[in-house]
Amino acid sequence: PPRAVTVGEGLAVLVARSGPLEQSAVFDRGAGGAEANVALVLAQLGVSTAWVSRVGDDGFGRYLVAQLAAGGVDVGAVTVDPDHPTGLYVKERGSGSGAPHDLPAHASRMHYYRAGSAGSALSPADLAPRIAAGLLDRADLVHFTGITPALSASANELTRTLIALPRRGRLVSFDLNYRPALWGSRVDAAADELAAHVRGADVALLGADEAAEIFGTGDPAALRALFPEPAQLIIKNDKHTVLAFDGDTAVEVPALALEITERIGAGDAFAGGYLAALLHGVDPRTRLRYGHLCAAAALTATGDAAKLPPAQEIRRLAALTDREWA
Numbered sequence: 001p002p003r004a005v006t007v008g009e010g011l012a013v014l015v016a017r018s019g020p021l022e023q024s025a026v027f028d029r030g031a032g033g034a035e036a037n038v039a040l041v042l043a044q045l046g047v048s049t050a051w052v053s054r055v056g057d058d059g060f061g062r063y064l065v066a067q068l069a070a071g072g073v074d075v076g077a078v079t080v081d082p083d084h085p086t087g088l089y090v091k092e093r094g095s096g097s098g099a100p101h102d103l104p105a106h107a108s109r110m111h112y113y114r115a116g117s118a119g120s121a122l123s124p125a126d127l128a129p130r131i132a133a134g135l136l137d138r139a140d141l142v143h144f145t146g147i148t149p150a151l152s153a154s155a156n157e158l159t160r161t162l163i164a165l166p167r168r169g170r171l172v173s174f175d176l177n178y179r180p181a182l183w184g185s186r187v188d189a190a191a192d193e194l195a196a197h198v199r200g201a202d203v204a205l206l207g208a209d210e211a212a213e214i215f216g217t218g219d220p221a222a223l224r225a226l227f228p229e230p231a232q233l234i235i236k237n238d239k240h241t242v243l244a245f246d247g248d249t250a251v252e253v254p255a256l257a258l259e260i261t262e263r264i265g266a267g268d269a270f271a272g273g274y275l276a277a278l279l280h281g282v283d284p285r286t287r288l289r290y291g292h293l294c295a296a297a298a299l300t301a302t303g304d305a306a307k308l309p310p311a312q313e314i315r316r317l318a319a320l321t322d323r324e325w326a
């Protein structure tokens, strides 16, 4: 099977059942972190996948590692850091009651508890140990996101190192994942770092809305003009159509019509599906369908990590005619 490595922070997730936090008494525990979510999708789709990360020497860290391992992800290059705790985020979910501080139904808000976390202690040194270096050497693809450079100076340095490593045929994929809450007032630095990663990647995935926020345009043609470098530039728009520039050609595939439960994690599931299909040698249109099918699994659940239907079912659905798909 093809081999992939994802690099980035994992987070424990506490998902509020519903309503504003001051009224939410019950939380479901889950695993999150964009690159961990992508790793889980890749592994479910038959890609031999490793996750390079750091977790604290604590219960949430052990839980995360166990979840990834149970999902078939190689966790041999995850460092347990005794000096920093595992990061956490709380997912607040709207009930649409109209009560003060409540969000609309199906809307959600993230609250990070991750300053000084083990993941923010990621640095170029995490790529150097024998296990991590060996995994990277043998990988067909390495994936990271715009969350990591926002975490700390050392994590930013890690992403610069990662993108500058000799490729030897290995693809680099980068998901923009612009998180203003992590960058704070460092908007110019964010734009510079993130643009450099889009330019340096072979496959870049961008949400039109986040691209508009940080690069000043969400228009696909304008974004392609701004970023001619990545062989594959994938733009997800707010109407849930995804357009992929593959070299000089453009392919567009609409999302499936479905009732959304909760959105966070859907972008990661899309990335995982698209990249797995790419690694399996599938054509551009079908890759986008894989992305949408995996995103659908995340959109119809409250957790971040997508539990997919069996791979042969995904393969069958991805092969529908255009009429059946619509």
Ligand code: KDG
Residues within 6 Å of the ligand: 011, 032, 033, 034, 035, 037, 089, 110, 147, 179, 264, 265, 266, 267, 268, 304
């Ligand atoms: O894409 C989902 C991620 O945003 C979530 O899992 C948490 O990694 C995360 C982050 O930093 O936002």
